[in-house]
Amino acid sequence: METFISALTIFVLAVFVGVFVIKRVPPLLHTPLMSGSNAISGITIVGAMISIATPSPVSTIFGFIAVVFATINVVGGFLVTHRMLGMFRKKE
Amino acid sequence: MFSLINILYLVAAVLFIQGLVGLSHPRTAVRGNQMASLGMLIAIIATLFDRNVLGAGARGYMLIAAAITVGALIGAVIALRIKMTAMPQMVALLNGFGGGASVLIAGAALHDAVNPNLQLLVATAASGIIGAVTFWGSLVAFDKLQEFLLPGKPVHFPLQQPLNALLAVLALALAAWIVIDPSSDATYWALVLVASILGVLLTIPIGGADMPVAVALLNSYSGLAGAAAGFVLNNNALIITGSLVGASGIILSQIMCKAMNRSLANVLLGKLGSGSSDGASADETYAGKVKSTSPEEIAMLLDTARRVVIVPGYGLAVSQAQHAVRELATLLESKGTTVEFGIHPVAGRMPGHMNVLLAEADVPYDKLKEIDEINPQFGQVDVVLVIGANDVVNPLANTDPASPIAGMPILEVGNARSVIVMKRSLSPGFAGIPNPLFAADNCLMYFGDGKAAVQALVAAVKEG
Numbered sequence: 422m423e424t425f426i427s428a429l430t431i432f433v434l435a436v437f438v439g440v441f442v443i444k445r446v447p448p449l450l451h452t453p454l455m456s457g458s459n460a461i462s463g464i465t466i467v468g469a470m471i472s473i474a475t476p477s478p479v480s481t482i483f484g485f486i487a488v489v490f491a492t493i494n495v496v497g498g499f500l501v502t503h504r505m506l507g508m509f510r511k512k513e
Numbered sequence: 514m515f516s517l518i519n520i521l522y523l524v525a526a527v528l529f530i531q532g533l534v535g536l537s538h539p540r541t542a543v544r545g546n547q548m549a550s551l552g553m554l555i556a557i558i559a560t561l562f563d564r565n566v567l568g569a570g571a572r573g574y575m576l577i578a579a580a581i582t583v584g585a586l587i588g589a590v591i592a593l594r595i596k597m598t599a600m601p602q603m604v605a606l607l608n609g610f611g612g613g614a615s616v617l618i619a620g621a622a623l624h625d626a627v628n629p630n631l632q633l634l635v636a637t638a639a640s641g642i643i644g645a646v647t648f649w650g651s652l653v654a655f656d657k658l659q660e661f662l663l664p665g666k667p668v669h670f671p672l673q674q675p676l677n678a679l680l681a682v683l684a685l686a687l688a689a690w691i692v693i694d695p696s697s698d699a700t701y702w703a704l705v706l707v708a709s710i711l712g713v714l715l716t717i718p719i720g721g722a723d724m725p726v727a728v729a730l731l732n733s734y735s736g737l738a739g740a741a742a743g744f745v746l747n748n749n750a751l752i753i754t755g756s757l758v759g760a761s762g763i764i765l766s767q768i769m770c771k772a773m774n775r776s777l778a779n780v781l782l783g784k785l786g787s788g789s790s791d792g793a794s795a796d797e798t799y800a801g802k803v804k805s806t807s808p809e810e811i812a813m814l815l816d817t818a819r820r821v822v823i824v825p826g827y828g829l830a831v832s833q834a835q836h837a838v839r840e841l842a843t844l845l846e847s848k849g850t851t852v853e854f855g856i857h858p859v860a861g862r863m864p865g866h867m868n869v870l871l872a873e874a875d876v877p878y879d880k881l882k883e884i885d886e887i888n889p890q891f892g893q894v895d896v897v898l899v900i901g902a903n904d905v906v907n908p909l910a911n912t913d914p915a916s917p918i919a920g921m922p923i924l925e926v927g928n929a930r931s932v933i934v935m936k937r938s939l940s941p942g943f944a945g946i947p948n949p950l951f952a953a954d955n956c957l958m959y960f961g962d963g964k965a966a967v968q969a970l971v972a973a974v975k976e977g
Binding site: 424425428431432433435436438439440442443444445446447448449450451452453454455456457458459460461462463464465466467468469470471472473474475476477479480481483484485486487488489490491492493494495496497498499500501502503504505506507508509510511 | 526533622625747753765865
């Protein structure tokens with residue numbers, strides 16, 4: 422119960438941080454915001470790596486596929502965001 | 514070691530937040546993205562020293578390296594190859610992978626758990642439901658955007674809502690079963706199956722032009738599924754990041770709904786266009802009042818214009834006309850005309866779609882004006898060029914309270930001296946209603962295919 426409450430605390434506070442930070446992103450950058458948030462949601466790679474490492478073969482297989490998915494998010498997300506942001510420039 | 518890893522996760526989370534803060538301005542955005550990627554690298558390296566990962570030895574590291582290589586290759590190829598017009602599809606796909614990863618992580622955790630506690634079980638069920646809905650919902654959204662198998666139009670069938678409600682109840686019942694008796698993995702996979710069907714059925718009624726909302730909402734779900742997986746593993750990095758992404762998606766969906774003056778429920782149920790509209794028919798609206806024009810005539814109008822505003826819509830993306838439009842803008846500017854762009858928040862198929870396309874074509878971002886900034890200024894604009902947009906410039910939103918787009922904020926292009934609408938035909942937009950703007954005294958229709966039509970116009974302006 423103790424760990425649950427502290428996890429819940431972190432969750433709720435992070436939602437508030439998210440709301441305040443995201444509200445400052447201008448509509449101009451809403452597409453990079455979405456691809457960038459796809460990239461950081463690839464943090465599930467951390468959980469997936471731990472699943473790979475468990476002794477049971479079933480979990481290893483799930484973990485393997487999950488690492489592939491999450492890495493697509495991380496690499497694809499950050500790269501495409503970088504590509505897009507490079508296009509936004511001010512008048513010369 | 515364990516606490517050091519958690520401190521590194523905290524560092525990663527702070528870098529993610531810094532990355533999102535950087536997105537508040539194009540100047541700082543690239544650096545923000547780099548900080549967030551650094552955070553991810555730190556989190557991945559820290560996890561290599563996790564107790565379980567160390568325990569798995571060389572076999573574990575090799576499998577992790579193999580999976581990361583496969584994923585990185587796929588991700589890099591998609592990211593470098595994808596056309597900017599197809600960004601909505603890419604984001605939809607990435608949302609789906611995020612949801613899929615959470616389903617698998619929770620499934621693995623449940624499989625391995627010895628005497629699982631209540632938190633793990635509830636979070637596993639939540640992860641399974643939200644993750645599966647996200648995965649399949651995103652695949653359907655991807656398919657609709659690509660117009661591959663399913664039509665972009667809303668798909669309705671009898672008893673759709675009762676069926677969805679039944680599936681939702683069934684998923685919750687399976688969730689309760691997992692909590693009461695976690696001994697069998699089969700219950701979890703039954704739950705994932707039910708949630709998968711629900712994900713498909715929830716997304717098929719959403720129409721093409723409502724995709725910005727659906728994609729934003731699925732983005733939020735993928736975050737929430739990740740946060741749920743964080744509760745399963747008691748991993749703060751997942752919880753923090755999941756809630757940031759969850760918040761981001763929700764805010765974007767709200768902004769999109771507000772920009773259409775519709776409720777989230779109305780969008781999700783695919784209600785627009787299915788209701789009967791008592792408004793004037795297309796024939797009544799257009800009969801004898803629509804004036805068609807030619808590139809030469811437009812070139813003459815543009816020649817005397819001092820201020821021009823271009824309003825792009827989804828049609829611009831479909832015909833890949835952004836580079837031709839940029840050429841036109843540069844040409845006009847070289848003659849001393851001021852050219853700006855008026856961007857409606859829901860123009861295109863995802864939030865910010867038009868901005869990215871125009872940025873790709875080298876239009877400086879300070880020329881891209883938001884609706885609130887440009888609307889009061891249309892009175893001083895000589896010529897507005899509407900390219901492939903329809904509903905977002907339809908004055909019925911302001912004048913007809915019975916119209917399906919009533920109350921939607923529109924770009925008030927009719928206030929300009931002249932309006933030129935480039936469109937293939939008089940066919941209605943997504944809302945399925947005629948647009949009285951096309952019949953207005955100061956409006957000329959320039960019929961043609963987006964890109965070719967703009968190129969013809971560029972040629973005419975060059976000659977003139």
